[in-house]
Amino acid sequence: MVLKWDEKLSVGVEALDEQHKELFQSLEELVEAFQESRQDKQVSELIEFLDDYSLRHFRAEDDLMRLYGYPGSEHHRKEHQIFISRLENLKQDLATKGPSHALASQATHLLLKWIVSHIKNVDYELGRYLKTASATTKSIQTK
């Protein structure tokens, strides 16, 4: 499975695309760390970063949905919640089993599959809405 962000995943809103690229990058690093069975501490730090960053990113999308009165916000927020609980499970597995190839493939399948599908469908719809709703403003900014 390819871990790189590419143009096909663009949602048409630069600020969100940039955040998605960072999410991909940290996920890629996490999977590499698992595959190399690096020390628990390094993997934990990466997970912490991913945890923190994804929350900030979801909050940024949340703010935009509220600001522009997005009608699909409830469904979108529920989707984010799925990612958060999957990451939570991964943290628990790491705590009980330690870093391994098995966890790498679990992380790749659960998180990456979610991210790709979420960006291509849910975020893409949001991006389309934001572009129309913000047509009178210059650019869409996130905090």
Ligand SMILES: [Fe+2]
């Ligand atoms: Fe989203």
